Amino acid sequence: MAALRGRLWEFGRVLRARGVQTPPPGPPPIPRRGGVHRGVPLCGAAAAPRLRPVPPPAPLLPHAVGLDPPTRVANGNRRITELRRIRGDIWALEKELREFVGQRVGKQPLTQVNELSGTLRLKGHVDNEVRAWLLLKGF
Known part of the structure; x- marks a missing residue:
């Protein structure tokens, strides 16, 4: 135990002799990683080439304008018709749509x-009824 205490004392003495290093004066250097050189991103011919081309935009389908409500299958054969991105009074819409479908x-x-x-x-599975209601209301 005394030998260990002596070695720890010796180690602490060496650390105190070295002291704490101070950073060099001036601003810190800017890291130079891929794509950034002196703080300015590379563009044009100097930029890295894309690995794959940009895909073309998706075509505008009927469900993009809200005429085709999606039907999902949950737990086997249970079907759920879902209307998404509703803005406005959602409770009035729910009441009116429930009466029409009923x-x-x-x-x-x-x-x-x-x-x-x-x-x-x-x-x-009431997507045909929901679609008819949407067309009736002018969506």
Whole structure:
């Protein structure tokens, strides 16, 4: 134990003799990594080439304008029709859509409203009825 204490004392003495190193005067050097040289990003012929070309823009499909509500299958054969990106009074939309679909199908569908994400889900395969309602309202 005494030998260990002596070695620790010796190690501490060496550290105190070296002292704390001070950084050199002046501003710190700018790191030179790929694409950045003296703080200015490279562009044009000096820039690294792209690994793959930029894909063309997606074509405008009917569901992009809201005429084709997506239907997802959940847990086997349970179908859920979902309207997304709803702005405005989502509760009035839900009430009116539930009444319209209920008259066409014969029973009131179960609905789920999410105000934060602006989505309305209807239980069942009722996308034809929702599409008819959207066309009737002029969407």
